Amino acid sequence: MAVRTRSLISIDDLSDTDLRRIVERGRRFADGERAAPLAGKVVGTYFAKTSTRTRTAFSSGALRLGAGVVPYGPGDLQTNTGETYEDTGRVFARMLDVLVARTAGDPAQLRGWAAEGGMSVVNAMTADEHPTQALADLTTLLGHFGRLEDLRLLYIGEGNNTAAALALALTRIEGFEFEVRTPPGYGLDPAIAARARNQAEASKGAFAERHDMDELPEALDVIYTTRWQTTGTTKPDPNWREIFAPFQVVRDLWQTSPEAVFMHDLPAHRGEEVTSEVLDGPQSIAFQQAANKMYSAMAVLEWCQGTDTEVDQRT
Structure with a gap:
């Protein structure tokens, strides 16, 4: 051939x-x-x-x-x-x-x-x-859960290129529920969010984006974050860290989702988007995720x- x-x-x-x-x-x-x-x-x-x-x-x-x-x-x-x-x-x-x-x-x-x-x-x-990151993430999910369908993933952090790729990929999976919590002013591109919403509806899944950390979904399978300072970018607001601070991934997020795994596309800035307790904790599969790249x-x-x-x- x-x-x-x-x-x-x-x-x-x-x-x-x-x-x-x-x-x-x-x-x-x-x-x-x-x-x-x-x-x-x-x-x-x-x-x-x-x-x-x-x-x-x-x-x-x-x-x-x-x-x-x-x-x-x-x-x-x-x-x-x-x-x-x-x-x-x-x-x-x-x-x-x-x-x-x-x-x-x-x-x-x-x-x-x-x-x-x-x-x-x-x-x-x-x-x-960042399409190859999303493909590596799906490879990781398939390896850990044995399936991609009907999983629930919460993404916390900037609506950056990784978040965009995840939105385009995960919402094509049957029954996948993908929720994004981004700081005000740092959300997904509206066109990407609209595409993700339409794709999720077609695949009998769900997509939502909010700009706060209230009323988080429960019984999650995955909690995911990325570094706040995306490679090759800068932020015009000098006080951006104050806006991002409530979106740090901490151990308390596991109270209503005790079985959830933690994923991070790395590199991680410990003490910023995630604590060392989470990144090095028993729920973290971030370094296996990296190996799967x-x-x-x-x-x-x-x-x-x-x-x-x-x-x-x-x-």
Whole structure:
């Protein structure tokens, strides 16, 4: 079968079937399944912003799948000397099979590179979405609970790129209840929230967003947070920490959800968005979640360069 090159810039680039396939494949990799379907391929990793987990996950995942890896840092490309991003992409497309890129900027740059054809492009985080994080999170949920359907997850913190990706992914799962508590003025993009609400209705789930910490839902399966200072961003309000303070994840949140697990996309700023008691506590699966980024990255890379001839359509 001919190779069908695909790119992942947004969760929206995945059909429901593709979403499930990547998550289940990542889970099988985590359970010990091994393969080398990318032997002879070359994966470029371009990180214009800092990264520990995502960069390591895609680099080590590519190597485990048999691919070579070419790393680029923020000072390595000739864009620093005036070459256009368009010309850089035209060169990449003639030398790389996959480009994994973190820009923390406009995803249009990545779509421009993907449009060159012949090279898969993976969004390792832009300003508006972090799709590979959401896929790693679903892989973690599937591994821990044995299912994705009918789970209840409470997200607490900024409506950032991780929250956006989760909103686009989780609300497509049958019966999934996803509630977001964001500080006033730091919520989800209204368009993302509207999409999530419509998708949840279609999948017989639920989506809600509030800007306070009153009347929290009970009997949760997951409590999730992210760092308050998202990579590559700043906050215009000098008093933003006072606004965020009530949204810290503390042990008391488990009083009405004693069985809930804790998730965090890391890095964590202990004492800010979460206490060490929670992050290091028995309910935390945050570091297993981080480990799953590699297995999920392997599944993404395989999907991008896969030989699957099925054409999946969003419904």
